[in-house]
Amino acid sequence: MAQYPAGQSPAPSTVGHPSRRAVLRGSTLAAGAVTLPGLLAACGGGAGGDAGDKTVSFGSNHSDPVDKAAMEASLKAYEAKSGKTVKINTVSHNDFQTNISRYLQGNPDDVFSWFAGNRMQFFAKKGLAADISDIWQGFDGFTPALKAASTGEDNKQYFVPFYYYPWAVFYRKSVWQQRGYQAPKTWDEYRALAARMKSDGLIPISLGDKDGWPAMGTFDYIDMRLNGYDFHISLMAGKEDWTGPKVKGVFDTWKSILAYTQEAPNGRTWQEAANTLVNKQAGMHTLGMFVGQQFKPEELDDLDYFPYPVIDPANGQDAVEAPIDGFMVSKKAKNLAGAKDLMKFLAGPQAEDAFLKVFPSNVACHAKADTASYNALQKKAVELVSGAKHISQFMDRDTRPDFAQTVMIPAIQQFLGNPNDVDNILRSIEAQKKTIFAAE
Known part of the structure; x- marks a missing residue:
């Protein structure tokens, strides 16, 4: 989605949004x-x-x-x-x-x-x-x-x-009120809340990346929170080194919450992941406002969200994916x-x-x-x-479509499947980036 910018998302909520910015797999x-x-x-x-x-x-x-x-x-x-x-x-x-x-x-x-x-x-x-x-x-x-x-x-x-x-972290108010959860502002608070949810028997962070684009939103937010909006846009423009410490830091930071993330996300659609939130099985879900399409109209008032948490105070929450x-x-x-x-x-x-x-x-x-x-x-x-202060358009809209589709979809899915292979993944991204952007 939702991308879409985007399938999607891709930004909303009472009933539906499409697979917000579904994008092409492979080549x-x-x-x-x-x-x-x-x-x-x-x-x-x-x-x-x-x-x-x-x-x-x-x-x-x-x-x-x-x-x-x-x-x-x-x-x-x-x-x-x-x-x-x-x-x-x-x-x-x-x-x-x-x-x-x-x-x-x-x-x-x-x-x-x-x-x-x-x-x-x-x-x-x-x-x-x-x-x-x-x-x-x-x-x-x-x-x-x-x-x-x-x-x-x-x-x-x-x-x-x-x-x-806009994209944000969505939750059900009734579940949070019942459990006494408070919206986190910092990364440490976010991880601590996820750990508490896991001990309470919830899926802390639901995720479905079968279509390839939903997890892009998490990458975008971690990069903008960690490295800043300007670096993120420069990275999307093919001007930064994917093997450098800043990008490695994004994946290392992301890796730190995978223990709290829904298992096997590559085999699940975003709708299936969102339904775990609807069914009160999950505590948090990062997606565009079109997540509301999964809720019955009479339950929509129970849906709320908070901005993606601060990682580096120098960047705060200045950037919003919309x-x-x-x-x-x-x-x-x-x-x-x-x-x-x-x-x-x-x-x-x-x-x-x-x-x-x-x-x-x-x-x-x-x-x-x-x-x-x-x-x-x-x-x-x-x-x-x-x-x-800054508004991003989502990875598959802020970069070349061929790079997003043929390189980043399989790379992120590979990371979600094997987060210990980051170095090889980043070397592959960098090599393909040089070829694709050199063709401009």
């Missing part, structure tokens, strides 16, 4: 392979014709039931307002991410769901996304930071931000005028209001969106993000 994307033969045909194809065409095609990764219904509500609001038609092509969130490069080079839809930051810039730089700077000039309600997150390396805009969702999801226009859009018209609507509060009414698990990007109905988690998210 499939780098090799140009497509895992589902029919995906591109199902997802692409555009919608007809010339600039006057009243039909716009929309490639959507909003595939989980509630998320899908929310996206449909936004697009129906556009149809009602404009009198135009949106042809929605919804593809599994994981499969959409897996095949995105081939999709955009083939027969893509006019508008497609995607993520801010490096993930947006990557496809803009590759010439696979349309410049929408002309319509951005008429936008209001977006902060300079959101505009920056929508801007390519050429200073042109390619993205419309829609919502964000991925931004939104939309882009394909360079090959068949109905470019219609695509831009839809993007103008998606950049307004009405689209976000329609979405969040169905799926109140995110925080709207637009300043004029209706926040009156925000639940406690959403309100807390606004405070958390607005008070942050």
Whole structure:
């Protein structure tokens, strides 16, 4: 997720979020392979014709039931307002991410769901996304930071931000009240609480990394807390040595809580891990706010979170992982005028209001969106993000997608499977990083 920035996550909470920023395993994307033969045909194809065409095609990764219904509500609001038609092509969130490069080079839809930051810039730089700077000039309600997150390396805009969702450490209030737990602020307090939970018969820290991306959030937070935001972003940009003491320190610090982490995380989805929190079997769970999708609406008030704990006081809790999801226009859009018209609507509060009414698990990007109905988690998210000095977009969005997908997924899964092999893992990461980033 959730990544997504992200499957995911990827940022929310009353019902659902997709596999927030599911990403490709192994080297499939780098090799140009497509895992589902029919995906591109199902997802692409555009919608007809010339600039006057009243039909716009929309490639959507909003595939989980509630998320899908929310996206449909936004697009129906556009149809009602404009009198135009949106042809929605919804593809599994994981499969959409897996095949995105081939999709955009083939027969893509006019508008497609995607993520801010490096993930947006990557496809803009590759010439696979349309410049929408002309319509951005008429936008209001977006902060300079959101505009920056929508801007390519050429200073042109390619993205419309829609919502964000912070990552944090989630827990059930009723379990904590029953046990007398208090939210930790420091790493030592965090580990001490985890040890207490284990002695109380709970899984202290639940984790499911079968899809490859959920554990990235833990890496990101430990790195930013230990080494600072600037180092983390430089590391994601391929400018730091993965075999150096700073990165080694991240894995050593992470290793110190593995005894309190749910066993065999590589064989468990994030939903399965989250369900241990739902079922009061686990005490803490690091994920995006979309974890709320696993809770029944009537139990959502029992869900709460605290910011990832301080490791080095020099860095404090200055950085918050809060991925931004939104939309882009394909360079090959068949109905470019219609695509831009839809993007103008998606950049307004009405689209976000329609979405969040169905799926109140995110925080709207637009300043004029209706926040009156925000639940406690959403309100807390606004405070958390607005008070942050730095906002990261999640590993699979802050670095090159090929590096995240083909190198970091197997590396982190290897670490979780064998944490005593860190030196070899880091040497492998560094060697592959040099090859991948040298190709820029």
